[in-house]
Amino acid sequence: MANTPQAKKRIRRNTRRTVINKNRLSQIRTKIKAVDAAVEAGDKTVAAAALKAVQPELARGVSKGLYHKNTASRKFSRLTKRVAALQTA
Template identity: 75%
Template sequence: MANTPQAKKRIRRNEKRETINMNRKSRIRSFIKKVETAVEAGDKKAAADALQAAQPELYRGVAKGVVHKNTAARKFSRLTKRVAAL
């Protein structure tokens, strides 16, 4: 258990950061899901629009340290390929 005031503050801070980061990851997943559903429906226009909306969200996650740079690049590349194949 945390004994020092610094350790107690660190625990409080970590809990706040955890909820913020979980919300960010959830938001990124939602944007990716929109692209995937549009691709599965075969709607190229909607998929392209969703992809354009998902890109800044993915890279914002990278900037905030929630997602690794290569993970975001890989996800975006795969989504782009799927949209282009429509």
């Protein structure tokens, strides 16, 4: 158990940040699923629009420390490849 005032404050702060980070991750995952659903449905315009919405969210996740830079880049690259394959097919 925390004894010092600093440790108690860190516990309070970490609890607040955990809620914020979970919400942010959930939002990113939801947008990724929207791209996946559009690709599965074969809807090119919706998939492109959803991909455009995902990119800033992933970048924000990197800047906030939720994702490593390379992880976000990999996720976006794979999504982009799937949408591009859909548009050429």
